[in-house]
Amino acid sequence: MANPTHADVTPHNILLIKLRHHGDMLLTTPVINALRQRYPQANIDVLLYKETRPMLEAHPAIRQLHIIDRKWKQEGSWRKFLHERDLIAAVRASRYDIVINLADQWRSALITLLSGAPLRIGFAFNKRDNFFWRLCHTSLVPTTNHQQLHTVEQNMTALTPLGIPAQGARASMHFSASDAQKVDALLAERGVDADFIVVQPTSRWNFKCWEEEKVAATIDRLAQAGRKVVLTAAPDKHEMEMIARIEALCTTPHRVSLAGQLTLPQLAALIARARLFIGVDSAPMHMAAALDTPCVALFGPTKLQFWRPWGDHNQVIWAGDYGPLPDPDAIDTNTRQRYLSAIPIDDVVKAARNFLHD
Known part of the structure; x- marks a missing residue:
């Protein structure tokens, strides 16, 4: 369950994970904007699919984007393994204090775990109610009311362990x-x-x-x-x-x-x-x-x-x-x-x- 004491943390490096479509990525921006407002000095990075990169690449609050290319699997098992290994290495080298996993895939949970971040926030999805999902995250946010919420509001509940409210959530789209x-x-x-x-x-x-x-x-x-x-x-x-x-x-x-x-x-x-x-x-x-x-x-x-x-x-x-x-x-x-x-x-x-x- 969400731990209110996490509201006291002062992170240097934060990673947000979302592996979905273009519109889904845009609807993560309220979370990014709220993190920037709460932690103005922190570095904020995002892990996303390569094709959705244009939705966030000009966002002024983001330091870097970690990319998963869905075409890796077409290169064969060994090449895909090397790509995944390099991604994990890059995530670990970034020394994240907080990882916020907005995704529901096993892949996102494993990356969250392997990040080594001391605070790893995820959602307590019903379909992921098992030992491994709990192992990957140090704080799981309930999803019991998600059916009544907009996607933006669902995403914002992931910030509950940090004491950041959902009120005033603001989406943004940026271009050069x-x-x-x-x-x-x-x-x-x-x-x-x-x-x-x-x-x-x-x-x-x-x-x-x-x-x-x-x-x-x-x-x-x-x-x-x-x-x-x-x-x-x-x-x-x-x-x-x-x-x-x-x-x-x-x-x-x-x-x-x-x-x-x-x-x-x-x-x-x-x-x-x-x-x-x-x-x-x-x-x-x-x-x-x-x-x-x-x-x-x-x-x-x-x-x-x-x-x-x-x-x-x-x-x-x-x-x-x-x-x-x-x-x-x-x-x-x-x-x-x-x-x-x-x-x-x-x-x-x-x-x-x-x-x-x-």
């Missing part, structure tokens, strides 16, 4: 000056002035997407001569094909596509400059919320309690308010079904205009 300059140059090149809307209608999961016809109709109703709509997407074949279908259906000339042309930090720089972000349940939606850009977020059969945008200037439009949805845990993620189809265009346009004060 060169990322901002690249985006400014692209916008100038496309004739986009300061007043624009970002629409990211894509997700790597098709079931999270709204129909192309409805996206196009929404763009047509919001775009105008003095306020262009900028379309964005990942450089993924399926996402780019979806953008092409949407563009073919649009009639307004006041739109620009930067789909597939931006890194995640560059996308953050773009969203930070926008009047409004409209998107589905995805990492860019969490980025918009973290950047405090007004956000209209379209949700289908996702656990809203966990994944709604975290911040003050957001409106969620949930397909479940317009018709029945399947249980999120029962979804076949490869389905082609569009569960957002019940969401009306008028409601999305109205929500957008409320933020735009049209």
Whole structure:
């Protein structure tokens, strides 16, 4: 159980572990920001998957990122072992006073144990209720109320042993000056002035997407001569094909596509400059919320309690308010079904205009 005496520690080196997707990494930033506020002199490092590095690489509170590349296993058992050995050596050499393991994998628990840190905090997950998980951590935080909490709030409970409260948890997304300059140059090149809307209608999961016809109709109703709509997407074949279908259906000339042309930090720089972000349940939606850009977020059969945008200037439009949805845990993620189809265009346009004060 959490030990309140740990609130007295003054750590020099702290490691945070989270091995998940891009959006999950962004939602660890409230923990990083709270640690920086409590321990302004401490070095804070993060262990994460290589592909999620762009979410945290510009964060000013982070000293270094330890990387796990999921492609190591493709190099063969011996090469993978050498990579893992070098990672453990780097973690041990950093002499961490505190390791905070936000992950639920055995791999993260083993790294936590091998770090040698005197204080090793983890979650008391039901599925990990065994001797080895307890051995890896010196302090386990209960998860009994996690079903009622947002992911940010769940993450923040890991700081309970340090006496750091969850109140005021603030997410953040950072980008470099060169990322901002690249985006400014692209916008100038496309004739986009300061007043624009970002629409990211894509997700790597098709079931999270709204129909192309409805996206196009929404763009047509919001775009105008003095306020262009900028379309964005990942450089993924399926996402780019979806953008092409949407563009073919649009009639307004006041739109620009930067789909597939931006890194995640560059996308953050773009969203930070926008009047409004409209998107589905995805990492860019969490980025918009973290950047405090007004956000209209379209949700289908996702656990809203966990994944709604975290911040003050957001409106969620949930397909479940317009018709029945399947249980999120029962979804076949490869389905082609569009569960957002019940969401009306008028409601999305109205929500957008409320933020735009049209």
